[in-house]
Amino acid sequence: MTVDVVVFAVLDGALAVLVVRRGEDPYAGRWALPGGFVGDGEELLDAARRELVEETGIVGDGLALEQLKTFGAPDRDRRPHRVVSVAYLAVTPHAEATTAGTDAEEAVWRPVDEVAGTLAFDHDEILATARERVASKLEYTRLGRSFLPPEFTLAQLRGVYEAVWGLDIDPGNFQRKLRSARDFLESTGASAKPAGGRGRPAEVFRPIGEPFDKLATPIFRSAM
Structure with missing residues (x-):
């Protein structure tokens, strides 16, 4: 099982999301949401915070992470074994400086409209789900x-x-x-x-x- 984290901020009047450039297969070189595998005995929320800081350098302790949805389509991951992911959602008042780590080559903030449709795995679906969740919660x-x-x-x-x-x-x-x-x-x-x-x-x-x-x-x- 994996966790993926969608972190939104508003930058220069546009909704932005934190993404990483993958350094390893599958999808090496493609943009993706921060995330990774859950350790043995590790709580899902702890795994989400750990992956966030490992891949982006952003400490998630100050973020209100909310569980978004579980994504488990059989073909969502190219690896030979089935991988189910639990996605988390957070928003922040400022786009913190990022430092890529572990299997991420780069960690950056990008406008949602710029990266939508380009992400690895099923992360476009996760991003769209998260955006609508935030839009609804604003109501x-x-x-x-x-x-x-x-x-x-x-x-x-x-x-x-x-x-x-x-x-x-x-x-x-x-x-x-x-x-x-x-x-x-x-x-x-x-x-x-x-x-x-x-x-x-x-x-x-x-x-x-x-x-x-x-x-x-x-x-x-x-x-x-």
């Missing part, structure tokens, strides 16, 4: 704040929703939706200068609750 939970620092503006949060959903969201509509979701954010009382230094200062917010807590009032993509 029903507080997960969007996990892409941002502890304090942020509504414009920054809107940028996360736009990147994940692939939509251009009307700022006024988004602000009304967020302000009606009273269990999501609270004002810090501070303000931030707008990007470029022009315009009115923007109100700064902090999140309420935990990332995977459900919202009392969902924020639907279809309403944007």
Whole structure:
């Protein structure tokens, strides 16, 4: 059994994913998600964190890893024995520097739209499943704040929703939706200068609750 890890961040307004270039067969030279075999007696979550740090240098202790799905199609792996993989999902507010290791030649952050359709094994399916899971969780939970620092503006949060959903969201509509979701954010009382230094200062917010807590009032993509 193996584990694979999908780690998302928002970079330059686009949804990005952490990928590694495989240094060994099968699929040597191809991009893939970080992951590898589970050790004897090793917990799945521990294996996911270990593979993440071994192949990318990123310590996963600070990431909220959530089990995504088990992938077990008979032809998902070219090796002679059947390999079932348990995929994990995480998001991070910043793309940490990477250091490739073990059987990974390179570890980088890439826009999801750039690598989709090019990954080894069945990792394109895993990536698509993870992207839809995150997009759905933005509708029903507080997960969007996990892409941002502890304090942020509504414009920054809107940028996360736009990147994940692939939509251009009307700022006024988004602000009304967020302000009606009273269990999501609270004002810090501070303000931030707008990007470029022009315009009115923007109100700064902090999140309420935990990332995977459900919202009392969902924020639907279809309403944007």
